[in-house]
Amino acid sequence: xxxxxxxxxxxSNIEGTVDTKTVAEASLDFPEVxxxxxxxxxxxxxxxxxxxxxxxxxxxxxxxxASCTPRMHEPTFRKTLERAGLNPYMFEMANxxxxxxxxxxxxxxxxxKAADLVRIAVEKLRRNQPLTPKxxxxxxxxxxxxxxxxxxxxxxxxxxxxxxxxxxxxxxxIGGKMAKLDKTFPTVDCSSCIxxxxxxxxxxxxxxxxxxxxxxxxxxxxxxxxxxxxKKKATYVDWAKCTxxxxxxxxxPSRKAPDPFNELLxxxxxINIPFPQAIPKKAYIQAEHCIKLTKDKCGxxxxxxxxxxxxxxxxxxxxxxxxxGIIAATGYDLFDWTVYEEYGGxxxxxxxxxxxxxxxxxxxxxxxxxxxxxxxxxxxxxxxxIQCVGSRDKSVGRPYCSGFCCMYxxxxxxxxxxxxxxxxxxxxxxxxxxxxxxYDEFTRRAMEEYGAQYxxxxxxxxxxxxxxxxxxxxxxxxxxxxxxxxxxLVVLAVGAEAAKNSPQLAEKxxxxxxxxxxxxxxxxxxxxxxxxxxxxxxxxxxxxxxxIPASVGQGSAAAAKVIGLFSKEKLKSDPQxxxxxxKRCIGCGKCAETCPFGAINxxxxxxxxxxxxxxxxxxxxxxxxxxCPQGAVQLKHFTxxxxxxxxxxxxxx
Amino acid sequence: MPVLEGRELRIIGxxxxxxxxxxxxxxGVARFDQPTDLRIIRVPCSGRIDPLFVAKAFMNGADxxxxxxxxxxxxxxxxxxxxxxRRLEVFKNFISVLGxxxxxxxxxxxxxxxxxxxxxVVTKFTNQVHxxxxxxxxxxxxxxxxxxxxxxxP
Numbered sequence: 001x002x003x004x005x006x007x008x009x010x011x012s013n014i015e016g017t018v019d020t021k022t023v024a025e026a027s028l029d030f031p032e033v034x035x036x037x038x039x040x041x042x043x044x045x046x047x048x049x050x051x052x053x054x055x056x057x058x059x060x061x062x063x064x065x066a067s068c069t070p071r072m073h074e075p076t077f078r079k080t081l082e083r084a085g086l087n088p089y090m091f092e093m094a095n096x097x098x099x100x101x102x103x104x105x106x107x108x109x110x111x112x113k114a115a116d117l118v119r120i121a122v123e124k125l126r127r128n129q130p131l132t133p134k135x136x137x138x139x140x141x142x143x144x145x146x147x148x149x150x151x152x153x154x155x156x157x158x159x160x161x162x163x164x165x166x167x168x169x170x171x172x173x174i175g176g177k178m179a180k181l182d183k184t185f186p187t188v189d190c191s192s193c194i195x196x197x198x199x200x201x202x203x204x205x206x207x208x209x210x211x212x213x214x215x216x217x218x219x220x221x222x223x224x225x226x227x228x229x230x231k232k233k234a235t236y237v238d239w240a241k242c243t244x245x246x247x248x249x250x251x252x253p254s255r256k257a258p259d260p261f262n263e264l265l266x267x268x269x270x271i272n273i274p275f276p277q278a279i280p281k282k283a284y285i286q287a288e289h290c291i292k293l294t295k296d297k298c299g300x301x302x303x304x305x306x307x308x309x310x311x312x313x314x315x316x317x318x319x320x321x322x323x324x325g326i327i328a329a330t331g332y333d334l335f336d337w338t339v340y341e342e343y344g345g346x347x348x349x350x351x352x353x354x355x356x357x358x359x360x361x362x363x364x365x366x367x368x369x370x371x372x373x374x375x376x377x378x379x380x381x382x383x384x385x386i387q388c389v390g391s392r393d394k395s396v397g398r399p400y401c402s403g404f405c406c407m408y409x410x411x412x413x414x415x416x417x418x419x420x421x422x423x424x425x426x427x428x429x430x431x432x433x434x435x436x437x438x439y440d441e442f443t444r445r446a447m448e449e450y451g452a453q454y455x456x457x458x459x460x461x462x463x464x465x466x467x468x469x470x471x472x473x474x475x476x477x478x479x480x481x482x483x484x485x486x487x488x489l490v491v492l493a494v495g496a497e498a499a500k501n502s503p504q505l506a507e508k509x510x511x512x513x514x515x516x517x518x519x520x521x522x523x524x525x526x527x528x529x530x531x532x533x534x535x536x537x538x539x540x541x542x543x544x545x546x547x548i549p550a551s552v553g554q555g556s557a558a559a560a561k562v563i564g565l566f567s568k569e570k571l572k573s574d575p576q577x578x579x580x581x582x583k584r585c586i587g588c589g590k591c592a593e594t595c596p597f598g599a600i601n602x603x604x605x606x607x608x609x610x611x612x613x614x615x616x617x618x619x620x621x622x623x624x625x626x627x628c629p630q631g632a633v634q635l636k637h638f639t640x641x642x643x644x645x646x647x648x649x650x651x652x653x
Numbered sequence: 654m655p656v657l658e659g660r661e662l663r664i665i666g667x668x669x670x671x672x673x674x675x676x677x678x679x680x681g682v683a684r685f686d687q688p689t690d691l692r693i694i695r696v697p698c699s700g701r702i703d704p705l706f707v708a709k710a711f712m713n714g715a716d717x718x719x720x721x722x723x724x725x726x727x728x729x730x731x732x733x734x735x736x737x738x739r740r741l742e743v744f745k746n747f748i749s750v751l752g753x754x755x756x757x758x759x760x761x762x763x764x765x766x767x768x769x770x771x772x773x774v775v776t777k778f779t780n781q782v783h784x785x786x787x788x789x790x791x792x793x794x795x796x797x798x799x800x801x802x803x804x805x806x807p
Contacts (some may be wrong), residue, residue, distance in 0.1 A: 005707060069674075069681075070669070070680045070695070072676060072678075072680060073673065082683070095678075095693070097681065098677065098678040098680075098681025098682060099678075099681055099693055100689075102681040102682065102684050103680065103681050103684070103686055103687040103689075104686055104687060104689050105686075106687075106689060108657070109657055109660065109661065109689040110689065112656070112657055112689075113689050116656075116692055117692065117693075120692065120694065132739075189741070212753055273783055362738060407740070503726070503727075506727070507726055507727065507731075510728075510730070510731055510750055512671065512672065512723070512727060512729070512764060512765055512766075513727065513765075514766040515766065515767070520764075520765060520766060532671055532675075532729060532765075533729065548741060576697075594736065595732040596730055596733070597730075618732060621687065621697050621698040621700055621701065621729075621730035621733050622696065622697050622698055622700065622701030623698065623700040623701065623730065623732075623733050623736055625701060625703075626700060626701055626702060626703045626736070626740070630685050635697070635701065638696055638697060640703065640706075643694065643696065643706055644706065644709055646694045647665065647694070647706060647709055647710045647713060647715075648709075648713055650663065650665055650692050650694075650710075651663060651665075651713030651714045651715050
């Protein structure tokens with residue numbers, strides 16, 4: 001074998017702290033290395049051409065590139081090899097940037113370590129075999145998890161492109177957080193007026209199947225061929241018959257049930273239709289609050305229902321859907337602000353969250369769009385907004401900025417003035433973050449045109465003054481003074497956190513999530529909607545807090561990725577799969593038991609049980625290889641011999 | 654090229670591709686300074702690691718071995734790190750039988766977003782191995798004795 005080694009300068013990124021020339025020279029001493037050179041930018045066009053020329057000139061049949069992480073450029077260089085007529089898998093990378101040049105400035109130690117990393121890459125490459133991917137069919141259907149604005153956008157874009165879409169929504173209606181909003185910044189256009197028609201399109205689109213009040217139970221399979229179990233939670237209403245007339249809601253005597261759509265601002269009924277524009281506009285029963293289901297009394301809804309849709313016997317149902325791609329668009333939830341004892345921690349009725357205030361402002365909300373204090377129903381004349389509640393606060397474990405709270409607070413201050421012209425608004429803020437198009441202008445409008453008084457500083461305490469008002473005491477860091485404002489209503493700009501059960505969903509999808517539960521994108525800049533799991537994409541706030549335009553943008557981006565994936569005739573599997581040496585296999589079946597993907601079948605060969613790997617199903621984890629007591633299963637390109645050769649290369653001195 | 658005499662020790666890391674290798678990349682991108690001793694071998698999943706790889710590394714003269722994978726429940730392959738955890742825990746209990754200080758071997762979980770944590774893990778582990786110093790070679794006397802018994806045999 002003739003191996004060529006290319007040591008990349010990466011401008012000064014590597015060359016700055018690694019002597020690449022020395023590394024290249026040292027590489028010539030490694031076994032089977034016949035050519036070694038340093039190169040300015042290996043990944044650039046001239047860099048790649050240089051590799052191709054060297055392959056042809058020196059008749060190389062294997063290449064090591066020492067540069068950045070293989071997680072970044074391995075696919076790039078594999079294509080380079082292919083262009084030079086080599087098998088793309090006769091390639092290895094030594095990561096001398098992220099793992100060497102960027103983590104220390106000791107040039108001698110770095111150069112030495114870089115050469116060591118090239119050595120193990122060479123030792124591994126010497127034992128590589130040419131591999132050919134297998135082709136397999138794609139199921140051109142896509143699953144969208146979450147029916148908020150990001151999921152709606154993704155689903156409609158896919159459906160418009162001719163794909164069959166399955167949408168799963170946890171609540172009984174799609175629309176997500178945006179449906180709860182009264183108006184949107186910075187245009188102050190009505191949220192349900194712009195979202196409503198999109199929701200209707202979802203319901204009416206012939207390519208979209210909607211499962212509302214449902215959750216993803218399990219996901220198996222792989223890109224192109226996922227099998228998804230969807231749990232349709234019992235609604236106790238036959239949605240095929242329900243017309244959404246609302247008669248049952250009127251007659252329901254259980255009037256202390258929670259109303260999650262209205263953010264628990266007012267009690268709801270046990271049987272409920274979240275809001276007039278709900279899609280699907282169907283009733284559902286909250287079993288634990290239903291008198292019939294808990295005490296076997298009442299049954300009013302069944303009596304009044306004109307279409308005989310009520311079914312108290314209903315059970316959860318599991319539906320299996322087969323799809324080729326998945327878009328997760330599960331959005332966010334509000335931080336549990338009650339940990340802030342100083343703001344009342346949920347004890348004072350007139351301290352509300354931003355989303356509760358949004359429901360107060362909305363004409364479809366429990367107050368019919370009239371701002372009324374929860375305690376006495378009076379119109380508040382002085383409203384205090386407190387920003388960064390659960391954002392940029394390490395003490396509650398939320399050091400990140402939720403990004404959109406500054407903007408919606410400005411919007412709510414404007415709307416307060418619109419609703420109650422003689423009202424005054426005060427906003428306690430840390431910094432104003434308004435970086436979007438027309439955003440800064442908007443916050444200025446709130447201050448200058450609508451007279452919202454912005455006070456830069458944190459609030460230390462909120463307490464009732466005993467006369468029906470709340471005293472908000474805080475600092476004004478610009479004036480260097482203490483401030484006290486008497487408020488009729490306090491609105492907390494609560495930050496976003498990952499939606500409930502995000503980690504659990506991530507585990508089902510086999511994607512990563514960060515310390516806060518937000519899903520991890522494939523690359524922070526270049527793969528914002530991809531994940532590290534092929535065929536699974538992200539859209540909207542499930543990846544990190546973001547506002548409506550960004551969520552919609554990601555919805556479309558994720559759809560474009562799925563459409564791109566499905567535009568291929570067939571998909572190619574990663575050929576770095578497990579392989580059974582039938583002569584060594586004793587047919588114990590341990591590998592088949594361990595495989596998380598069911599990629600190993602037990603078959604018979606001349607009357608003996610033997611393991612067999614289904615190449616397109618195998619994901620290449622190598623669990624079987626570590627399990628096999630005989631060493632009969634080997635993971636291609638990560639064989640025992642290869643890993644041990646790497647170990648030996650590092651330890652021989 | 655050997656490790657730098659007197660400054661570095663031979664420390665081998667087995668890292669899963671999806672979490673810890675990514676975490677080490679994240680640490681690099683963020684320029685988190687780390688000791689230079691560690692050499693990383695990339696494997697697809699911590700479940701791919703046969704504890705014998707670690708044993709082999711020590712037999713070949715490694716002074717320390719660090720294994721890192723995805724946090725339990727966050728495995729790219731659903732359950733690989735559960736297998737890894739079980740195997741490595743057994744191995745860690747067994748390692749002193751080989752005459753190797755258990756502190757020379759650690760396994761840990763670092764996700765792709767935890768660059769800072771990776772820096773902490775590497776620094777702490779490297780210091781730990783440096784406290785122990787180089788792995789003591791098999792004493793010559795016992796080799797002599799072994800040779801003696803071998804020649805004594807007919």
